[in-house]
Amino acid sequence: MKISSLLNNENILKQLNLTDVSSDDCVLILKEPNEITLTKDDLQKPISTYATVDNELIHFQISISVQITKHDDKKQIKIPLSNRNITIEQLLNLTEKSIDVYKYLATNDTKRIINSNEILSNLNKTKFILVKENETCLISIKKSNNVQQVDNNEKLQRFISFATITDINKENQEDILHKYLMYSNDFVPSKNTQLISFLSVSPIQFTMINENLPVTVIIQNKEINKSIQFNCEDSITVQRLCEIACQLCCLNNKYYCLSMDDDTELTDSTLSLKDITDENATEISFKLVSTASLYCSINYSNQIIKLPCCQDTLLMTIIKEVLQILNKSEDNMDMYELIALDDDRTEIDFNCKLDDVLALFPNGLTTISFELKNKGD
Structure with missing residues (x-):
């Protein structure tokens, strides 16, 4: 045997x-x-x-x-x-x-x-x-929109920041089976949305609803090669759609606007979905378009991320956005160093403004290139 x-x-x-x-x-x-x-x-x-x-x-x-x-x-x-x-x-x-x-x-x-x-x-x-503690976040799941019932219906849990809505559903399947999690009372993120998109508040507050919101919105951003999806009401405005898209893509909405999928510009941000779609539309696609004239291109481990910016932008801000896109904690920034890809490969302090770096590059350049690397590599 x-x-x-x-x-x-x-x-x-x-x-x-x-x-x-x-x-x-x-x-x-x-x-x-x-x-x-x-x-x-x-x-x-x-x-x-x-x-x-x-x-x-x-x-x-x-x-x-x-x-x-x-x-x-x-x-x-x-x-x-x-x-x-x-x-x-x-x-x-x-x-x-x-x-x-x-x-x-x-x-x-x-x-x-x-x-x-x-x-x-x-x-x-x-x-x-x-x-580590800074790799986690606290979430709240409310079973009712009634503010007076919050204490009796609120469930607090802590998750890894890079967990997804699917992870929350799996953990709470007895309570959430065939239900949906609504955020900010106006949209339901897709199941593959990561919690890191919501870290600006704590706890991250979701409300459990019985039926999904009626319109599926798909927004594509080619700069970071990412597509996001969520559901909402047709009364939501173009401006709010743009804010949600930037939040879920971990981007600064200061530099973005929405266009239709056929590249038609949406110049009036106060318009609602029902103003720009067919009455019975249940799915609509947009593009998230940059309005900036200056960009930073960050190369990290053979990945290139191109982000809009301006001369007053702190490089610290750019690096935080890059780390979020890479699913890395910004609390570990001291692990990295930033190299300007000029002729001398100049090491750059994170606290510099982009304007401090422009002199290293030829005049008129609209994309400033850097390499982000782990210290010691």
């Missing part, structure tokens, strides 16, 4: 209360004479391989392999556990990382931050994400 059969024996797993754990998440340890963690190759050997005397008992221990991925650098930490009756706080301590820096564990499947006093065995999970 192969040793691997021990991990697939339902009776053994039932006695050890491990029926909710995949055998792939288990580690088999030989206890005597020295404690040895068996490899995949070892598991294919017959059990008799480790018998030193005929009919002698061979002592094995089945441990759970908890896999924790650090969110900032994707490094993995594997922790074998013989006992799952520990709290999340105790599991955090076992990572041997500073709890003052890495404060939270999140579920791998929904990105929800787990309360420190939750018991691991109650979660039925073995894969987690280790995150």
Whole structure:
């Protein structure tokens, strides 16, 4: 009999209360004479391989392999556990990382931050994400628009900032199944929208509604090669559509306007959807168009992001926008350096204005090129 059969024996797993754990998440340890963690190759050997005397008992221990991925650098930490009756706080301590820096564990499947006093065995999970506080955000889900009922109907949860609406729905599927999350009382973001788009307020407030809003809006921005989608009422104005598009694309709405999909300009921002579409239209497409005459082009790891700006724009502002688009936390800005792609590849301070850099480039240039790189690369 192969040793691997021990991990697939339902009776053994039932006695050890491990029926909710995949055998792939288990580690088999030989206890005597020295404690040895068996490899995949070892598991294919017959059990008799480790018998030193005929009919002698061979002592094995089945441990759970908890896999924790650090969110900032994707490094993995594997922790074998013989006992799952520990709290999340105790599991955090076992990572041997500073709890003052890495404060939270999140579920791998929904990105929800787990309360420190939750018991691991109650979660039925073995894969987690280790995150810093500045990599998380607080969300509120209201079950009613009635302000007087907020206290009784509000649900607060913390998620990783790059979690999506899909993650929220999955985490709260018992409550949200066949319902929709409305933001700012005027639009329903698509399921792939990330929470980082809403970080300007805390908590991020959603209202649960039974039916989706009637008009699907699709807005394309070619500069960052991104398309966003959301639902709204046909009474919403062009100006508000532009604000929503910039928010979901992590762009500064100071430099953008909307055009129709056929490039027709929308010069009157007070017009509503019902003013510019057919009465029965349920889907409409727009383009998000830059109104700027000056641009910054940022190259990071072979990705090029082109953003509109003006001479008074702080480079710090540009870098924050770039990091949001790249799904990277702006709180880790000290990890990066900015190089102007002039003849001398001049290193630029983030606190400089773009006007301070223009003298490095030929007169009349409308796109100023930089490289953003990790320090030490």
